[in-house]
Amino acid sequence: MKNYFFSAIILSMFMIIISCRSEDALEFSEQGRFVPDFSAEKAYQYIEEQVNFGPRVPNTEAHREAIQYFNRHFRETAGNNSVYVQSFQQVVYGDTLNLYNLIASFGTEHQDRILLAAHWDSRPRAEEDPDDPDSPILGADDGGSGVGVLMEFANIFAEYPLPIGVDIILFDGEDYGETSDIDHYFLGSRYWGNNPPVQGYNPRFGILLDMVGGKNARFPKEGFSMQFAPSLVDEIWSIGAEFGYGDLFVDQLGGRIADDHIIVEQLTGIPMINIIHHRVDALGNVQFPPYWHTQSDNMEIIDKDVLQAVGDVVLELIYNRVPK
Numbered sequence: 001m002k003n004y005f006f007s008a009i010i011l012s013m014f015m016i017i018i019s020c021r022s023e024d025a026l027e028f029s030e031q032g033r034f035v036p037d038f039s040a041e042k043a044y045q046y047i048e049e050q051v052n053f054g055p056r057v058p059n060t061e062a063h064r065e066a067i068q069y070f071n072r073h074f075r076e077t078a079g080n081n082s083v084y085v086q087s088f089q090q091v092v093y094g095d096t097l098n099l100y101n102l103i104a105s106f107g108t109e110h111q112d113r114i115l116l117a118a119h120w121d122s123r124p125r126a127e128e129d130p131d132d133p134d135s136p137i138l139g140a141d142d143g144g145s146g147v148g149v150l151m152e153f154a155n156i157f158a159e160y161p162l163p164i165g166v167d168i169i170l171f172d173g174e175d176y177g178e179t180s181d182i183d184h185y186f187l188g189s190r191y192w193g194n195n196p197p198v199q200g201y202n203p204r205f206g207i208l209l210d211m212v213g214g215k216n217a218r219f220p221k222e223g224f225s226m227q228f229a230p231s232l233v234d235e236i237w238s239i240g241a242e243f244g245y246g247d248l249f250v251d252q253l254g255g256r257i258a259d260d261h262i263i264v265e266q267l268t269g270i271p272m273i274n275i276i277h278h279r280v281d282a283l284g285n286v287q288f289p290p291y292w293h294t295q296s297d298n299m300e301i302i303d304k305d306v307l308q309a310v311g312d313v314v315l316e317l318i319y320n321r322v323p324k
Contacts (some may be wrong), residue, residue: 024228024271026205028235028321034161035319039152040304046073047140047213050120051299053099055136056143057124058097058173066120067100070147070170074104077154080166082108088191092176092184102170102187103197106157110165114230114318115152115206118146119174119188119260127179129294138298140292141277143175145213145302149311156315164322167203171260171283182258189260193267204322206231206272208261214289215303217277218247220254225273230267233273239316245309248298254278255286275310 043175055060061282067085074083088102102120107113122139133160136229138144150168173187211217221233240249254276261272280289291297 009064015215017020017042022197024231026229026271027169028231028233028317029323031163031320031323033128033163034160034319035316036156038156038308038315040311042155043148043152043307043311044304045267045300046147046151047144047176047302048299050144051138051140052148054120055124055138056120056240057136058099058121058176059095060080061076063121067102069152069174070102070120073151073289074102074154074168077158078104078106082106082323084315086192086195086198090191091174091189092187093178094171097173097176097187098290099172099191100185101172101192104154104168105161105186105281106154106168107151107165112324113165113167113203115167115203115264115272116150116209116271117169117171117206117211117260118188118265119143119148119172120170121172121175121188123175123293125178126291126294131295132295135295135300137164137213139175140302141211141214141289142293142297145307146209149209149212149307150240152311153315157212160319163319163324164204166318174260182267185258186260186263189263190267201268203270205229206261206270207232207236207314208259208264208266208272208274208276209310209314210274211261211277211289211292212275213302213307214277215301215306216289217306218250219275219277220250220252222254222276223256224265224272226253228261229271229273232271235321236273236275236313239313239321240309243312243316245313248306249313255280255284257286290293
């Protein structure tokens with residue numbers, strides 16, 4: 001995650017795309033349905049197991065071990081016939097990268113579907129670290145946390161019938177680009193959007209989870225999300241306040257952050273939002289947590305209470321707020 005230094009040309013391009021989208025028409029209301037419990041303990045365990053592989057940088061042994069680990073977990077929960085690993089190669093900075101998106105489908109009896117996503121790779125350099133900027137990071141929060149939450153969701157979806165179909169995508173290569181080199185970020189979502197495994201895939205909406213487990217987390221309403229699907233953002237943040245998580249799901253407009261959700265919306269038209277830890281300073285500049293892109297993004301900064309809040313809110317949305 002995330003190069004937020006857009007050039008004027010790129011930003012203008014996105015604004016043209018946004019202006020051409022149809023008016024947000026997503027609707028939500030309480031349905032009186034049962035909502036399963038989320039286990040922050042299990043999500044934490046899944047983050048720790050990812051981190052134990054080491055930095056999940058493309059072409060490394062940790063990267064290969066991690067995709068095998070994800071493949072096993074989602075086949076155990078979704079079933080062998082409902083998991084697809086989309087492998088591809090891309091040359092970046094002279095290296096041929098072997099990359100893998102993982103797609104798992106739950107509630108396959110439902111034609112009406114939604115999309116949940118996170119990136120699973122970790123950054124190959126720690127340019128914000130004053131002491132060790134050239135080494136890769138463990139990415140416990142930036143990469144690991146969103147995946148850990150989705151892995152626990154998979155357990156729940158396997159046990160408790162869904163009122164709507166849910167597709168989980170783990171995007172690879174999100175965080176590979178050098179600072180300000182926007183063209184070499186979001187490799188997995190670009191490939192998936194340009195090479196859809198299912199033609200005509202048209203879920204109601206998508207939710208991207210990025211940096212959703214760190215201490216002192218704060219989730220203002222990310223700017224592009226408010227343009228793509230404002231009613232979805234408002235519903236999620238309303239649930240957060242209702243559940244007593246208003247200090248996390250802050251009812252304030254956040255920054256516009258380049259991330260996989262923009263690529264998905266641009267290439268497919270799926271209205272996708274981003275739940276992401278950030279702040280906006282007095283001058284309107286986006287600020288990420290102090291461990292961002294440093295060697296401090298490790299298990300010491302993961303907060304189970306934050307994971308619990310994110311899990312509770314998103315499960316409430318899926319099981320009890322989306323009308324049939």
